[in-house]
Amino acid sequence: MHEGITASAGRAHAPAGRAHEGCGDHIPSAHAPTARGAKSPASTAPGHVAGPATSWAQARSTARRSAGGPLPAVTRMPDDALGHALAAPLHALCDLPPFDTSAMDGWAVAGPGPWQPFGDLVLAGEEPAPMATGTAVPIATGARLPSGATAVLRREHAETCGGVVRRRASAPGALPAGRDIRPRGQECRSGEPLLPAGTTVTPAVLGLAAAAGCDRLSVHRRPRVELLLLGDELLSHGVPRGGRVRDALGPLFTPWLSSCGAEPIGVRMIGDDPGLLREAVDRSPADVVVTTGSTAAGPVDFLHDVLHRIGAALPVDSVAVRPGHPMLLAELPDSTDGRSRRLVGLPGNPLAATAGWVTLALPLLRRLGGHTDPEPHLLPATADLPGHQHDTRLLPVLRTGYEVAPLPFDGPAMLRGLALADALAVVPPGGVEAGTTVEILGLPGR
Ligand SMILES: Nc1nc2c(c(=O)[nH]1)N[C@H]1C(S)=C(S)[C@@H](COP(=O)(O)OP(=O)(O)OC[C@H]3O[C@@H](n4cnc5c(N)ncnc54)[C@H](O)[C@@H]3O)O[C@H]1N2
């Protein structure tokens, strides 16, 4: 899916802001035209100053609320419904099992034994003849039970001697009526609701739907997502060179998008050029544009400027969370065909981007896709979890049994801890001591 298209007006690698060298402690700012910025008329970022940060919990709920509601329902063949959310309860189209079934290989028996062996072996998929009281018919697991049968005698509990079938003396217990029969409708009756709307269609849901006779599923359309990777410095292949770095976020988020029930429709690299960024956002056919990088107020961080020029509203513009605090959520003007469109701005540092993903992108995309919100998952920590002084902290952790352990290499620009992690722990300001229960956010693909 990674198209590796680089949209850039050309690279101008003079160090940004060096025109002001010699001016004491001047730090290149978004106000100042820069060497890179000089390449486009719209390139002077307006000097974005972040407002008060939204609390982490509030940011998550704002992202959900910003979805409005789920995207419309569509009908899909089961194979094409995987990862979608059910738009209506899944109803059984038949009883399950659809008929009385033998649960074991052995003999279908009618009445108390011993029994006269009768007829041919009944296999799964056959329509057996009725049987009379006092007879036993050899039968396979899953075969339809002949009418008149009262129980199934397992093969290992049976013996044939003197021309009759009887229970072995060593067979445990008795053989009450109904033993080892799976009665028709044991799991569900035709028309019964099996799963509520909002259930994610997993492989097990597909299996259940097939067993219950469903060849079409009513599901919500998946949100279409375009991933825009911002930054002149990004390389799509090879070893970092010439001051540039490999894009780590395209490979990370493209599969995460699929696994959260979104439809990735494209991945593009966009150089540090506000004109190109604006064009990409304006023209994107996505329901949700996810950008990486350019969320801060650095010399080539044009995202705020472009959103401002587009006329976007920013229900979340920085969050009291570490890493990832410059993350943002924007509501873009509707598309020309009347669709609501949103943009999630993830910070460029990879662990900070992941924090933005779980805080803003995931709740928004799950709600748009119609998925039921998960219950909070709480686990105790095996060790002290260090926190930020004022903000929530999201730490990569590994689940060990019923606890979570922190991992090393948890810096905002690092991925090594995350690659070993199966969750992020939500650490309240000030941190927590070992044994304290914390909320855990699962990571996809583990
Ligand atoms: N003066 C301040 N500077 C910064 C602040 C601050 O509060 N004051 N916040 C820092 C924090 S925290 C973060 S997080 C970053 C956010 O920066 P941006 O979202 O604007 O991201 P960039 O500047 O474009 O990149 C940051 C960093 O990430 C690397 N990057 C970007 N994209 C990718 C990618 N696809 N794969 C791998 N690495 C990527 C980029 O090369 C930079 O190293 O701002 C801090 N600065």
Ligand code: MOO
């Ligand atoms: O979000 Mo920055 O610390 O959050 O790298």
